[in-house]
Amino acid sequence: MADLTTQCDSLKAALKQMLTLNAAMMQEANHGASCYSADTLAMMNEAPVAAEAALHTAGKQLDGVPMTEFYARIHPASSYASQDTGEPFRVTLNPEPTDGFYWIGGPGGQYRHSDLQLFIKDGDKLERCRMYAANGERSQIVRIMLADTLAQAERGDLCPEHIEHWVTQQRKRLTAILSAARANWIEEVYE
DSSP, rough: OHHHHHHHHHHHHHHHHHHHHHHHHHHHHHOOOSSOOHHHHHHHHHHHHHHHHHHHHHHHTTTTTTOOOEEEEEOOOOOTGGGOOOEEEEEEEOOOOSSSSSOOOOOTSEEOOOEEEEEEEETEEEEEOOOOSSHHHHHHHHHHHHHHHHHHHTTTTTTHHHHHHHHHHHHHHHHHHHHHHHOOOOOOOOO
């Protein structure tokens, strides 16, 4: 743990040097300097070297540390369901997608989170990751989606005919869920 703390401190210090260098360069450029001061030139030589050394040390420490491997199958309800091969495929996370496609990999190359059933590798087997975990999380996801949809409607961004069609489709799906729950619910009897 001490090594990790030291590495974090080194990375923070290197980042602070890079930010200080950037601020000095911007200040001198904004004040019309035709060349950088001696102090700024010295920082230009020192800061990148310190940053590279800190990153190299941290990288060496992470070599051999197993990272979680994600796999996926295309969700049967996805509009991309026809691309499902029947076997999980490796995916990697794109943490800053510009188009909503968070997952890279598979037959289509990229997918939204809602298009996939995710798995993590645990030894030689794959464990399914739930889309939501706790009892209230499913309801919270629905509340968030509906709040966003309401905000769009209040801004005038949604066509009423499209929303009416969407509501009709959701009503049918919810009715089917309720019917299936009623048909399949088995009350536990405690003695």
